[in-house]
Amino acid sequence: MTTHPAPLDTTALVRSGAELAxxxxxxWCRGRDLLLGDSSTSQFIRYAFVGGVTSALYALVFVLLDAVGDVGANAAGMILSTVVANEMHRRLTFHAAGRKAWLPAQTESGGLAAVALVATTLALAAANSVVPGAPWSFEVGLVLVVTGLIGIVKFFALRGLVFGSAR
Structure with missing residues (x-):
């Protein structure tokens, strides 16, 4: 007597595959909405991404222009990375290209970047007067902390004052 295997229940497999899909x-839709949406969380994720990209651009310009000296390389890197960051924030982070023209966005965002530069410079000057001869690692750490705090404040200033909330 020959036994035959039980027939395969393809209905259950199709249903499982459809549920999985x-x-x-x-x-995927939740992830897409999180990355492309206009919530503050979505904007902050894009803000951090732009910060990373433009920091890499700054570092690249600084290294490439090393021959002109630290001051010139720093100025060129700061200016170029700030202009690129401002435009990326206008178009990508805050979806504001239709609401905010290029020049006002550059002027207002650039002003915020200048305030951040002044704040880090003042923090370093204060640290050097309180802890003279501090190791470079202390100074780098201080700049990272101050820059991080300023970055958070700058995000809310860009979102609320420069680019307005997304509509």
Whole structure:
């Protein structure tokens, strides 16, 4: 007597596959909405991304222009990375290209960048007077902390004052 295997229940497999695809699609949509949406969380993720990209641009310009000296390389890197960051924030971070023209965005955002530069310079000057001869690692750490705090304040200033909330 020959036994035959039980028939395969393809209905359950198709249903499981459809449920898996539906779940994957829902996760993809939530991720897409998180990255592309206009919530403050979405904007902050893009803000941090722009910060990383333009910091890398600054470092590249600084290294490439080393021959002109630290001051010139720093100025060129700061100016170029700030202009690129401002435009990326206008178009990508805050979706404000239709609401905010290029020149006012550059002027207002550039003013915020200048305030940040002054704040880090003052923090370093204060640290040097309180802790003379501090190691470079202390100074770099201080600049990172001050820059991080300023970055958070700058995000809310850009979101609320420069680019307005996304509509």
């Amino acid at each position: 539906e779940g994957a699609h829902a996760h």
